[in-house]
Every structure is written in C-alpha cells, then in structure tokens.
Amino acid sequence: MVLPEWVPDGVDITTPNAARVYDYALGGFHNFEVDRRFADEAERVWPGVLQLAHDNRAFLGRAVRWLAGRGIRQFLDIGSGIPTLGNVHEVVQCATADARVVYVDIDPVAVAHSRRILADNRYATAVQGDLRQPQDILGHLEVLDLIDFSEPVGVLMVAVLHFIDDADDPAGILQQFADAAAAGSHLAVSHAVPAVNAPAQENVRQLYQRTPTSLRIRTPAQVAGLLGGWQVLEPGLVPISDWHPDPEDADEPPQRSAVGGVARRSATG
Amino acid sequence: MRLGADHGVVAFAAAWAQALPRTNFVPGGTARRTQLLQAMTRQLLTALTGPVADPHAGFRVGVDLVHNAMSDPRVMAASMGVLRRRLLTDLQLTGPEPIARLIVLIEQFALGFTTTLRDRVRDAAESISRDEREAWRTHQQQLQRQVRHALLHDPLTGLPNRAALTAYLDIVIARKPSSRIGVCLLNIQRFSAINDTFGTTTADRLLQDTARRFRAVATDRDYYLAHLGGDTFALVVEDTTGPDDAVKAADMALRLLRHPRRIGGHDLSITAAAGIVERPTAAGSSGDLLRTAAMALTWTRRDNPATSWTLFEPAREARDVRRHQLTHALPDAVRRGELTLAYQPIIRLRDNTIVGMHATPRWRHRNLGAVPAGELLDLAERIGILAPLSVHLLHVACTRAATWQATPEPPILSIDCTTAQLRDTGILSTVTAALDTSGLPPNRLQLAVAQDALRDPSDAVAFTLDGLARNGIHIAVNNTGGPANLADSPISTVLLDPRLLNGVDVYLPTYASSTTTLAWLIEMFHDLARTVTATDVRSRDQLEALHDLGCDTARGDYLAHPMTPDAADQLFNPGNRPPSTSPAV
Structure with a gap:
C-alpha cells in the first residue's frame, strides 16, 4: 500500500517530551538533546525544579510500597514515563512475584522502551494510551489481559494530571476510573500546586507551553475537587515529601510545589 | 569484625553519603543509599585488612555505585576524595600496608566506575535508538491501519466503501467458486432534492439513519453492507439458491426505509430503488457484479418507476450495450x-x-x-x-x-x-x-x-x-x-x-x-x-x-x-x- 506523503508526528525528537525530561532529571540516559536542553533551561529559570522529579519518583515508590502493604496486587501506572529507575513492577513483584503491573504512557518511545524491559516479564507490560481517553485504556486488550477489574486495583497517576486541561474534564476522567474499579481499589495521585517562587514556576509553565503537554498548576483544593469518586485517605493531599515519609529522609528538604495522596474508591462511587 | 570497625564503617558511609551529589535519583531514598554505602565500605574494609590484598574490591564498588543509580561523574570525584581523605582514618587503619592497598583500591574503583558508566551509557544510547525505531515502526503500523480504514470506509457512515466491497467480493469469488452470490445496489431516490431542500447536514443525517437501518438487516441476516458514497448502498447476499434470495434481501432493505424519520425538525419520507444481480459466483469478476447491478439499478430508475427493483438480465444488457x-x-x-x-x-x-x-x-x-x-x-x-x-x-x-x-x-x-x-x-x-x-x-x-x-x-x-x-x-x-x-x-x-x-x-x-x-x-x-x-x-x-x-x-x-x-x-x-x-x- 502507498503511504501518505506527510510525516507522522508520533515520535518527535524535535520537541521535548515530559517522559524523557523526567528521565534526564532523574539521571537516566533515555533522553534526547532537546529534552536535556529543556530540563537545563527549566533548572536555570527555576533552580531546584529538577528535584521535583526526584520527589515525585520517591513519592511513587512510597505509595506503591504502601499500597502493596495494603494487599493491592495489580497496578495501572498511567503517565509512567520511562520506568528505568524505581520501577513499580520491581517494587511490587519483590513482595509478590505474580503482582500485575501495566504501564501506560502517551510517548511511543517510552512505551517501546518499557515493552522491551518487560519482554520477559509475564506479569507486566506497557501500552500506549492517552489519559484523556480513559475508555481506551480501560478497554485495552493488553490491559484487560493483566488487570482484573473485578479485583482491587492500584491506579497510579503521579505527576500526570497536571498535564490534563480543564476542557478535557479531569474530574470526569477520574470518575470513569472510579466507575471501572472494584471496591477496595486505590488511587495514588500527585499534582503541581502553586509554588512559593511563583514567578519561577510561571517561567517553567511557559516552557512547557512549547511541548505537546502543557502544564496546569492547580491549588490543593482544586486537586481535591477532581477526586469525586475517590475518598482521600490520611494524611490527605499533602506536600509529596510529607506523605508517609521514610524516617531516614527526615533531613531532606521539603517539597511544597506538588501535593500527593492516596484515595480509595468511594463505597458509593 | 571488631565492634569499633563497624562503628567506623557507619561513620565513613555517612560521610560518603554526605559528599555525594544528589543529581541521581536513588530508589528507596536515604535509607537505601545508606545501606548500599555501608555494604560497600565493608567490602573495602575487608580488602584493606584481609590476609591478602583484594584490589578487585575497588573495582566492584565502582560497578555497584553505577548499577545503583549513583552514576553522575561527580559521584566518582567525590567518592575518590572521601576515600582518600577519610577511609583509613574512620576505619582507624595505620601503617604502610593499608596505604599501599588503598592506592590500588582507588585506582580500581575509578576503573570499575568508568567502565560500567561507559557500558551503561552505550547501552542506553543503543537502546533508545532501538526504542525510537520501534516506536516509529509501531506508529507507522497504526497509521497504516488508520489509512487503510480511511481508504476502505465511508467517512460519513463508517461502512465499507467501494474499494472494500470490491476486495470483499474478490475474496468471496476466490473462496466459493461453486456457490451463487447476489448483489443489490440500493439508491435513495431524489436524494439530491432532499440535499437541496433541507441542506447538507440533514442530508448527511439521513444517510446515517439509512445506514443504521440497513445495518440492522445486514447484521441480522449476515449480509455484507457497503456504502458506495453519496446515496448508494450495496448488500451482498452469499450462498443464494436463486434470484429470489437476493430479491428478498433487497425488498427487506427497501421496506425498512418506508417508515418516516424525524431529522433536523423535518419528517422525511424516502424511497429507494434497487438493482439486483444474482448468479453463480464464478461467472465473473467483482467489477462485473457491481457493473451489472448498477445497470439493473438504471433500469429500475429509467423504466420501472412503479416498481422498486429490477433483476439483471444478460440479454437486456446486450441490447443496452449496443x-x-x-x-x-x-x-x-x-x-x-x-x-x-x-x-x-x-x-x-x-x-x-x-x-x-x-x-x-x-x-x-x-x-x-x-x-x-x-x-x-x-x-x-x-x-x-x-x-x-x-x-x-x-x-x-x-x-x-x-x-x-x-x-x-x-x-x-x-x-x-x-x-x-x-x-x-x-x-x-x-x-x-x-x-x-x-x-x-x-x-x-x-x-x-x-x-x-x-x-x-x-x-x-x-x-x-x-x-x-x-x-x-x-x-x-x-x-x-x-x-x-x-x-x-x-x-x-x-x-x-x-x-x-x-x-x-x-x-x-x-x-x-x-x-x-x-x-x-x-x-x-x-x-x-x-x-x-x-x-x-x-x-x-x-x-x-x-x-x-x-x-x-x-x-x-x-x-x-x-x-x-x-x-x-x-x-x-x-x-x-x-x-x-x-x-x-
């Protein structure tokens, strides 16, 4: 068959991509020059912003361990990025060998890399998906292969909701996940909130405007407002460094530019 | 191991952790980092105090740091500094032997660290380029599917289009050479008048409604339904036993259209004309089937305004062609x-x-x-x-x-x-x-x-x-x-x-x-x-x-x-x- 002459836009290494920027910020090597330049520029206009990536990853690790401790055996990690450092499946399969993990990301390179890492892992895979199309994720055949939605599932949305525009109805999206998840399911979420250094944060927000995933800062109250079908558990939506911190990290500087928390599917939801 | 030595290990590991830059994310946080550094310090202690020198221990520590995500080049510089300045002191080791062993250990540490970092970066570069190609290929396949779908379906009704219908008929003809087949072309009469009177939006919705009705019959009876664009649809009836089967299919579809529908505030009543061909599957190509059905449809519209369908006849075709x-x-x-x-x-x-x-x-x-x-x-x-x-x-x-x-x-x-x-x-x-x-x-x-x-x-x-x-x-x-x-x-x-x-x-x-x-x-x-x-x-x-x-x-x-x-x-x-x-x- 004859392919159209236009160039497809799926893999664009000329614009920075959030997944690859995160990878670079975490010290990974799965990124392109454009991603590194973006991250360096972000760090220049808001010194310390790359630490946010570390803190989000650390929050993800603690939340996953906490959920595994609560008996969650299957995880849907949306906006997983490039899971080379602190993989969810390594954390949970360490405790339970047959725990299931499905990574979902919009970036095809991240997905391709994840799939290769997971090629030999029967209980984990990665699929390409867009959080704005929840039914495509929930109905994805490979997702359904591993995730049994009649059993509790841990839905992870760490540092991804702030890429969803209000026009795309993030509350509705979360409600659809609540509707699909069985009782006992949990949602771990983190989200960028107004920073003390507001002008610097605004600079970074404007940098993101140049990427396919522009950034929305929401207040903690606004974030809480998105979680209609989910009941936030103690200690609530708090700065991510304050959420069940490891005692050993007590000396680490607090991270107040993002809030995070874990919520349970409401009994009525 | 002496109790005092373990105390020294903990003290040195803490100093080491303190010296390291925080540019790399280490899963598990401070607790895990401390644990890793203490383990490495113990390996070095053994190498310094064991009965025989073990220079390779330095190499292994370099490897472990990179494997545990402490791979920033500054990690190496900071580690070499802290090893040289504090290791012997914190472990309370003196004399020429430990100093000589430490020098070799640090050399080996640098070698282990850099070798592993080089390998890791090279692997990552190769892997991301493979990932990129893989992602590109996946994306191309998706595009191909989309393009194929777009090429084979009518954008308005989502039904298979003429190209898809032709391909389908080709397959049936190839697979069932000894059976019979019927093709009915269905054409909405005076569609252009509806288009002119009520506008394109209403006309489009009318087509969608028509497609829905036809689809109901097709699904129910296992007919293949296509939309040839504009106001013409096609039904394929496989394994017919004679013209009657095809006529029945056409008749059923035509009757479905009779109930008026309300679209855009208008009650629209439409009728359709059908051209039917029914014959042995092997009698000709898909093109022949469609052409003869179209000819029968022309006969319906031209000659039989009272009836709603016409069955194709070869003799009449010959006259028509002439x-x-x-x-x-x-x-x-x-x-x-x-x-x-x-x-x-x-x-x-x-x-x-x-x-x-x-x-x-x-x-x-x-x-x-x-x-x-x-x-x-x-x-x-x-x-x-x-x-x-x-x-x-x-x-x-x-x-x-x-x-x-x-x-x-x-x-x-x-x-x-x-x-x-x-x-x-x-x-x-x-x-x-x-x-x-x-x-x-x-x-x-x-x-x-x-x-x-x-x-x-x-x-x-x-x-x-x-x-x-x-x-x-x-x-x-x-x-x-x-x-x-x-x-x-x-x-x-x-x-x-x-x-x-x-x-x-x-x-x-x-x-x-x-x-x-x-x-x-x-x-x-x-x-x-x-x-x-x-x-x-x-x-x-x-x-x-x-x-x-x-x-x-x-x-x-x-x-x-x-x-x-x-x-x-x-x-x-x-x-x-x-x-x-x-x-x-």
Whole structure:
C-alpha cells in the first residue's frame, strides 16, 4: 500500500517530551538533546525544579510500597514515563512475584522502551494510551489481559494530571476510573500546586507551553475537587515529601510545589 | 569484625553519603543509599585488612555505585576524595600496608566506575535508538491501519466503501467458486432534492439513519453492507439458491426505509430503488457484479418507476450495450458522413416498370455493422436529433430524385415518415421547402407513414396529412388494420404488411389461406380506391401471387436490392456519370 506523503508526528525528537525530561532529571540516559536542553533551561529559570522529579519518583515508590502493604496486587501506572529507575513492577513483584503491573504512557518511545524491559516479564507490560481517553485504556486488550477489574486495583497517576486541561474534564476522567474499579481499589495521585517562587514556576509553565503537554498548576483544593469518586485517605493531599515519609529522609528538604495522596474508591462511587 | 570497625564503617558511609551529589535519583531514598554505602565500605574494609590484598574490591564498588543509580561523574570525584581523605582514618587503619592497598583500591574503583558508566551509557544510547525505531515502526503500523480504514470506509457512515466491497467480493469469488452470490445496489431516490431542500447536514443525517437501518438487516441476516458514497448502498447476499434470495434481501432493505424519520425538525419520507444481480459466483469478476447491478439499478430508475427493483438480465444488457454504443456514435456518424440513403426500386407489376424508389437511411457502424433503419430512427429520436436528421435526409433524397429523368414517367421518391415527425407542426413547411429547393414536383414524393398515424388522437396529425395531400404529396400507410379509418383519410396507397407474404409459398400448406387473405385485402383496398404496394417481396411465388391478385406495385429483394445513390443515378440517367456537384448522400 502507498503511504501518505506527510510525516507522522508520533515520535518527535524535535520537541521535548515530559517522559524523557523526567528521565534526564532523574539521571537516566533515555533522553534526547532537546529534552536535556529543556530540563537545563527549566533548572536555570527555576533552580531546584529538577528535584521535583526526584520527589515525585520517591513519592511513587512510597505509595506503591504502601499500597502493596495494603494487599493491592495489580497496578495501572498511567503517565509512567520511562520506568528505568524505581520501577513499580520491581517494587511490587519483590513482595509478590505474580503482582500485575501495566504501564501506560502517551510517548511511543517510552512505551517501546518499557515493552522491551518487560519482554520477559509475564506479569507486566506497557501500552500506549492517552489519559484523556480513559475508555481506551480501560478497554485495552493488553490491559484487560493483566488487570482484573473485578479485583482491587492500584491506579497510579503521579505527576500526570497536571498535564490534563480543564476542557478535557479531569474530574470526569477520574470518575470513569472510579466507575471501572472494584471496591477496595486505590488511587495514588500527585499534582503541581502553586509554588512559593511563583514567578519561577510561571517561567517553567511557559516552557512547557512549547511541548505537546502543557502544564496546569492547580491549588490543593482544586486537586481535591477532581477526586469525586475517590475518598482521600490520611494524611490527605499533602506536600509529596510529607506523605508517609521514610524516617531516614527526615533531613531532606521539603517539597511544597506538588501535593500527593492516596484515595480509595468511594463505597458509593 | 571488631565492634569499633563497624562503628567506623557507619561513620565513613555517612560521610560518603554526605559528599555525594544528589543529581541521581536513588530508589528507596536515604535509607537505601545508606545501606548500599555501608555494604560497600565493608567490602573495602575487608580488602584493606584481609590476609591478602583484594584490589578487585575497588573495582566492584565502582560497578555497584553505577548499577545503583549513583552514576553522575561527580559521584566518582567525590567518592575518590572521601576515600582518600577519610577511609583509613574512620576505619582507624595505620601503617604502610593499608596505604599501599588503598592506592590500588582507588585506582580500581575509578576503573570499575568508568567502565560500567561507559557500558551503561552505550547501552542506553543503543537502546533508545532501538526504542525510537520501534516506536516509529509501531506508529507507522497504526497509521497504516488508520489509512487503510480511511481508504476502505465511508467517512460519513463508517461502512465499507467501494474499494472494500470490491476486495470483499474478490475474496468471496476466490473462496466459493461453486456457490451463487447476489448483489443489490440500493439508491435513495431524489436524494439530491432532499440535499437541496433541507441542506447538507440533514442530508448527511439521513444517510446515517439509512445506514443504521440497513445495518440492522445486514447484521441480522449476515449480509455484507457497503456504502458506495453519496446515496448508494450495496448488500451482498452469499450462498443464494436463486434470484429470489437476493430479491428478498433487497425488498427487506427497501421496506425498512418506508417508515418516516424525524431529522433536523423535518419528517422525511424516502424511497429507494434497487438493482439486483444474482448468479453463480464464478461467472465473473467483482467489477462485473457491481457493473451489472448498477445497470439493473438504471433500469429500475429509467423504466420501472412503479416498481422498486429490477433483476439483471444478460440479454437486456446486450441490447443496452449496443444502444449505448450506437447512441454515442450517432452524432459523429452524421458528421462523418457514415449515414447514407439506399434506394430500392418500386415495380409496377402490370408492366414491370420502375415507378418509384424507396429511400431508407443506411448506417454502417465501424464495429457493429449495418444498423437497421428502424433502430437508427429510434436512436435519433431518443437523443433528440430525429427532426434535423430527417430534414437533412429528405433534402438529400429530393435533390437526387429531381435529377432522375425517365420515360414515360419519372419515378416517385418514397420515404418513411414517423408519427412523431407528423406531430411536428412545422413538417408541412419543411417538406414543401425540400421540394422547392430541389425542384422535385410534389406528386413525385410519397411519404410512408405508420399505421398509428391514422389513429393518433390529436387532430394535428390528421391536419398535417390533409395538408400534405392537398399539396399533391402522396401518402402511403403501412400495414393498415382495417378500412374504417382509411376511408376518410388522405391516404393514396396502402403498403402491405410483409408478414402477409410469409405463408405465400407453393410448397407450404399455408399457401391457400395466405393467398386468400391477400386477395381479400387487395380487393378491399381497391374497393376503397387505394393503390396497393407489397413490400419485402422475397420469392418468385410471392411475386407471382401478387401479380395474379392484382397488387399494383411491389418492392423487395427478389425484385431489386436497395442500391447506392450512384447506382440509382445510373438507372435513370444511363450513360451519364453523376455530376460532380451531386449530393454526397
């Protein structure tokens, strides 16, 4: 068959991509020059912003361990990025060998890399998906292969909701996940909130405007407002460094530019 | 291990952790980092104090740091600094031996760290480039699927389009060569009027609604449904046992449309026409199936406004194809002079004299051969050029006939005239103009009209016939059925139906009855004071019978074949070559 002459836009290494920027910020090597330049520029206009990536990853690790401790055996990690450092499946399969993990990301390179890492892992895979199309994720055949939605599932949305525009109805999206998840399911979420250094944060927000995933800062109250079908558990939506911190990290500087928390599917939801 | 040494390990690991940059994310946080660094410090302690030197321990620590995500180049610089400055002190080791071992350990540490970092970066670079290619390939496959879907489906209804239908039929034809198949084309009638009246949006929704209704039947009955764009859909019925199965499918689909629907505030009622083909699967290609179904659909729309479907018939197709070819060729044929007139002598039986020439148009199509005059005139009428063509032929014939000289009487020119032409109020002046221009006297022209001219309910035809006759022009009528309407008409001659001559053969048992009928008719027309001309005389028996029964004149291949204009000219101007200015036809 004859392919159209236009160039497809799926893999664009000329614009920075959030997944690859995160990878670079975490010290990974799965990124392109454009991603590194973006991250360096972000760090220049808001010194310390790359630490946010570390803190989000650390929050993800603690939340996953906490959920595994609560008996969650299957995880849907949306906006997983490039899971080379602190993989969810390594954390949970360490405790339970047959725990299931499905990574979902919009970036095809991240997905391709994840799939290769997971090629030999029967209980984990990665699929390409867009959080704005929840039914495509929930109905994805490979997702359904591993995730049994009649059993509790841990839905992870760490540092991804702030890429969803209000026009795309993030509350509705979360409600659809609540509707699909069985009782006992949990949602771990983190989200960028107004920073003390507001002008610097605004600079970074404007940098993101140049990427396919522009950034929305929401207040903690606004974030809480998105979680209609989910009941936030103690200690609530708090700065991510304050959420069940490891005692050993007590000396680490607090991270107040993002809030995070874990919520349970409401009994009525 | 000494208790004091473990205390030293903890103290050194804490200092080490303190010295490291935080650019790398270490899963598990401070706790895990501390744990890792303490383990490495213990390995170094063993290497420094063990019975034999273990320089490779330094290498392993370098490797472990990179593997545990502490891979920033500054990690190496900071580690080498802290190892050199504090390790021996914190572990309370003194003397030349530990110093010598430490130097080698640090060398090996640098080697292990850099080797592993190099390998890791190289692997990552290779892997991301593979990932990129993989992602690209996946994306291309998705695009191909999308493009294929777009290429094979109608964007409005999402149904398979013509390309998909063709591919599907090809597969069925290949897989089921010994079964039968039916294809129904369904066309919404007056769709463009709906489009014009209610707008594109409403029309589009109408199509979507139609698609939904058809889909219900198709799903229910396992038919294949396609949308060929615009207002046309197709249903494929596999494993039919005969035309009935396909007709039933079409009928069911057509009936579904009858319930009105409310779209955009309008109650829309629509009907559809169907063209159906049903035949053995192996009888032809997918293209044939669609073409023949489309032809049947054309028949429905053109010929059967009352019924809603037509079944394809091969014989009708052949006629259609021929007519299409001729229709397209005719205008050009006139221009290129492919049309000629042939002249057949009319013989007076009493004295065997040529008293007239009957002119008929001739068209020899380059592929289809000679086209009968009747079919030619039919076509000309259908495409609207009969009137000008007839006028042209009349002029040509009159001009030629005017040059014919013969003794004792010059021949009359006989030429066919359709009833449609007679209805044209301008015919009288057209004919007289042709006579005037050519100089042919009116009494040398005979117009042969069809029988129905005498029964035409409009007064116009009768009026025209009267006018022609008053001008001295002879009127002959073909095959009149009876005398009643002949008596009052200006008809001077009756042309006998050639079929009356069929039984006139002395070797046939019909000879007696046929001649009796002929005798009776000729006598009756003579009683009405009409001349009788036999047409299409093909045998000696026929000629002799007509002669004996008193028929006045006759023409036919037994007497003389139609001849070319030149041959006719030779007949009446013997010795003279036709003048170069003579008409081309």
